[in-house]
Amino acid sequence: MAASAKIRVTPKIIGRLRLASQGLLRGFSSVEECVARMGAIQAQDLASAFWAVGERVPGAGLSRVLESLENGTVVRSWPMRGTLHLVPPQDLRWILAITTERTIRSAAARHRELGIAEADIAVCRDLALERVAGSPGATREELFKIFESAGQTTAAQRGIHLLWILCQNAWLVQGPPAGTAGKALGQQLFVAFDEWIPESNELGREEGIAEFLLTYLQSHGPATLNDFAWWSQIPKTDVRAAHEAIRGQLVELVFQGTSYWLGPEMAALLDDGVPGSRTVLALPGFDEFLLGYTDRSLVLPAEHSQKVVPGGNGVFKRMIVSAGEVVGTWARSGTGRSAAVVPEPFDPQGLPPAAARSFDVQAAKYLKFMAS
Numbered sequence: 545m546a547a548s549a550k551i552r553v554t555p556k557i558i559g560r561l562r563l564a565s566q567g568l569l570r571g572f573s574s575v576e577e578c579v580a581r582m583g584a585i586q587a588q589d590l591a592s593a594f595w596a597v598g599e600r601v602p603g604a605g606l607s608r609v610l611e612s613l614e615n616g617t618v619v620r621s622w623p624m625r626g627t628l629h630l631v632p633p634q635d636l637r638w639i640l641a642i643t644t645e646r647t648i649r650s651a652a653a654r655h656r657e658l659g660i661a662e663a664d665i666a667v668c669r670d671l672a673l674e675r676v677a678g679s680p681g682a683t684r685e686e687l688f689k690i691f692e693s694a695g696q697t698t699a700a701q702r703g704i705h706l707l708w709i710l711c712q713n714a715w716l717v718q719g720p721p722a723g724t725a726g727k728a729l730g731q732q733l734f735v736a737f738d739e740w741i742p743e744s745n746e747l748g749r750e751e752g753i754a755e756f757l758l759t760y761l762q763s764h765g766p767a768t769l770n771d772f773a774w775w776s777q778i779p780k781t782d783v784r785a786a787h788e789a790i791r792g793q794l795v796e797l798v799f800q801g802t803s804y805w806l807g808p809e810m811a812a813l814l815d816d817g818v819p820g821s822r823t824v825l826a827l828p829g830f831d832e833f834l835l836g837y838t839d840r841s842l843v844l845p846a847e848h849s850q851k852v853v854p855g856g857n858g859v860f861k862r863m864i865v866s867a868g869e870v871v872g873t874w875a876r877s878g879t880g881r882s883a884a885v886v887p888e889p890f891d892p893q894g895l896p897p898a899a900a901r902s903f904d905v906q907a908a909k910y911l912k913f914m915a916s
Contacts, residue, residue: 551814553799558766559843559868560820565765565810566833567600569819575601575612576632583759584629584639586835587620592828592862593630598913599827605916613732614720616740620732621717622708624776626651637714637737637744638752643777644712651705658702660709668696668706669715673736681719681733707734717741753778754786758793764836765806766797774838821867824895824902826874826885826910829860834870844870848890864889866899874907883911 551557563569572578578600579585587593594609601608612618619633624643631639648655671690675682682690684707688698691706698706710716711734719735747755760772769787773780787805795811797804813819827833834840834852843865844852852861852873864872864887872889885907889895895903 551818553797553814555842556868557814557818558797558799558804559865560818560823561766561806561810561813561868562764562833562843563820563823563825563865563868564813564818565763565806567763568825568827568833569823571602572600575604575609576617577601579612579618579630580632580635581759582763582832583635583756584623584631585832586830587628587630589828589830590620590628592830593620595828595910595913596831597630598910599825599831604913606914607916610721616719619717619719619741621711622647626708633741634743634745636717636741638747639756640712640714642749642752642756646777646779648709648712655705655709658700658705660702660705664696665706665709667694669710669713672707672710672716672734676716676734676736677739679735681722681735683722683731683733687734711737750782750786750789753782754789757783757786758790761794761805762807762810764832765794765810766799766804767806767837768802768804768839771837771839775836822898822902823865823867824899824906825865826903826906827863827865829862831860831863833865834863835860843868851890864895864903866895871895871899874903876910883914885910 567578567581572581575597578597585593585596594606597609598604598606613620616633618630619636620628620630621636623629623631623636623639624647626647668691671694672687675687675690684704687707688703691698691703696706707716711718714737716734717737717740718732719740720733722731722733756776757772760775761767764771769780769783773783794805795808797806797811834844840849848870852863852870853859861873862875863870864874871891872887872895874888875886877884877886887895887903894900
């Protein structure tokens with residue numbers, strides 16, 4: 545499909561197509577469907593991940609998203625980029641089988657600095673599995689004490705790296721929230737992978753990469769193969785081979801000489817009318833709408849990028865998105881009944897009146913979500 549479709553393709557059109565692909569216009573029917581259709585949702589900051597789901601599942605409240613973690617219908621782990629994501633439990637094992645080796649290899653120098661050897665990993669694995677077997681799980685602090693008692697220091701981030709390695713190898717996984725405090729702070733119990741996820745889909749490496757790529761392009765498209773290679777940290781050679789296997793299920797959109805890929809249903813909107821021209825959203829920090837691509841310039845003008853990711857430090861602020869473009873940030877102030885949402889638009893004149901009213905609706909939706 546060329547860029548000369550019935551609707552003239554512009555960066556904003558691509559942004560609106562991404563809104564549609566990501567469920568930010570029509571929404572998904574459940575938390576589980578949302579996570580499964582997205583493939584993975586950035587969840588380093590759990591509160592942001594909760595609202596990312598809330599924006600995509602109409603009517604869902606915070607308690608409903610928490611429930612999905614409590615009953616294991618959604619899990620939180622480190623499937624790629626060394627970063628926490630929400631993922632479908634039945635897919636986590638085969639994703640890790642694809643990504644773990646390269647991810648751990650990238651951390652090898654740090655592990656040498658921390659004095660983590662294969663023997664240390666084996667000791668901690670056995671201790672952790674003995675502790676969590678048949679139990680509701682253990683907190684990070686509990687596991688650290690067990691490691692320390694066996695002579696395995698957990699100082700200087702050594703402990704969290706050991707737990708990370710155990711999760712990367714599918715021996716442990718993060719399970720239910722760790723009590724009332726954990727629900728507020730994002731702490732979760734660590735549980736035995738095989739007990740928490742007793743059934744997993746079985747996909748080989750080539751089949752798994754193709755499935756992961758297809759899910760990504762259908763949920764994030766229009767997107768490039770380079771976007772997926774960065775997002776998943778799967779080698780580009782493997783990505784190109786996987787693309788050959790699934791390209792018949794996708795539509796190519798060429799824009800400014802670059803090939804973007806998306807699902808047929810979303811591509812059809814170029815003929816039928818791309819929705820979202822008046823849509824205003826209050827997206828969380830780290831949302832896949834921006835974070836899920838290596839090139840973010842189509843939806844975030846370069847002159848404003850530092851306002852969303854100050855200093856390029858990897859911390860993404862909450863975003864105001866209007867008609868498929870990031871037009872500002874927002875912040876939450878106060879707690880309880882005094883909680884409020886404060887818009888910080890890039891334009892010194894503020895949001896246009898209609899957009900400001902739409903943002904107020906979004907702000908109320910967010911506060912209701914967090915309270916329910």
